[in-house]
Amino acid sequence: MTERIKEIHAESGGNYGSPRVHAVLKREGTRVGRKRVERLMREADIAGVSPRRKGFTRRDPKAALAPDLVERDFTASATNRxxxxxxxxxxxxxxxxxxxxxxxxxxxxxxxxxxxxxxxxxxxxxxxxxxxxxxxxxxxxxxxxxxxxxxxxxxxxxxxxxxxxxxxxxxxxxxxxxxxxxxxxx
Structure with missing residues (x-):
């Protein structure tokens, strides 16, 4: 279970905390309690980015950046791209x-x-x-x-x-x- 939690956390770019990790596991059909996910993440020293902290848009310096899908080019070659x-x-x-x-x-x-x-x-x-x-x-x-x-x-x-x-x-x-x-x- 801890290995899957680590994978989900890594796939989120280090952003997902226990509520989101739990939601992903639930969506995948894994039956696990929210508190167990919290405990396993705490034991593995995994934490998400909290939106409640002052300056909630600050990135966790340990977290990997999400891929830059637009490479700072905010133009599009066609509509709805x-x-x-x-x-x-x-x-x-x-x-x-x-x-x-x-x-x-x-x-x-x-x-x-x-x-x-x-x-x-x-x-x-x-x-x-x-x-x-x-x-x-x-x-x-x-x-x-x-x-x-x-x-x-x-x-x-x-x-x-x-x-x-x-x-x-x-x-x-x-x-x-x-x-x-x-x-x-x-």
Missing amino acids: LWATDLTVIPAGEGPLWLSAIRNAFSRRVVAWETSARADADLVLTTLEYALASREVEPGQLIHHADHGCQYTSIKLTTRLMQARIDAFMGFVGDSYDNALAENLW
């Missing part, structure tokens, strides 16, 4: 309104957008679902670029991206050059 997504807050009289949008790098047009009073995984997942419903996406041909925000690293979103056979790429954390290139699409 590269989507960039982000969240922004809009101040409103009744409280903050969060806007989630996905933009096609080829046409530079917004593919889908959604608003909510909460910046959570459901908001970005709903936006993705609208984008997939409105576009014909070839499985294995699309890269979904986001930052390391907890909404984009959620189990809900990453599972849906895997189901749709969409490659996820998260920009280099704290790299203002990478962020500027991606945000240039906006």
Whole structure:
């Protein structure tokens, strides 16, 4: 069991903690308790990146970098090959309104957008679902670029991206050059 946990953790680039490792094992049909996964990870000195720490978008220096799927080239050779997504807050009289949008790098047009009073995984997942419903996406041909925000690293979103056979790429954390290139699409 510990060896499989190590494999899952390594495949995540060192990001997955016990909840995500447990979710992967469960999805694979392995019957194991969440607390057992926590204990085995602790005993093997394996830890994920916690989104609750101050500066939650900082990368664990011991973790391997995820592969750079776009090589800092935020252009696309055809439609629905590269989507960039982000969240922004809009101040409103009744409280903050969060806007989630996905933009096609080829046409530079917004593919889908959604608003909510909460910046959570459901908001970005709903936006993705609208984008997939409105576009014909070839499985294995699309890269979904986001930052390391907890909404984009959620189990809900990453599972849906895997189901749709969409490659996820998260920009280099704290790299203002990478962020500027991606945000240039906006």
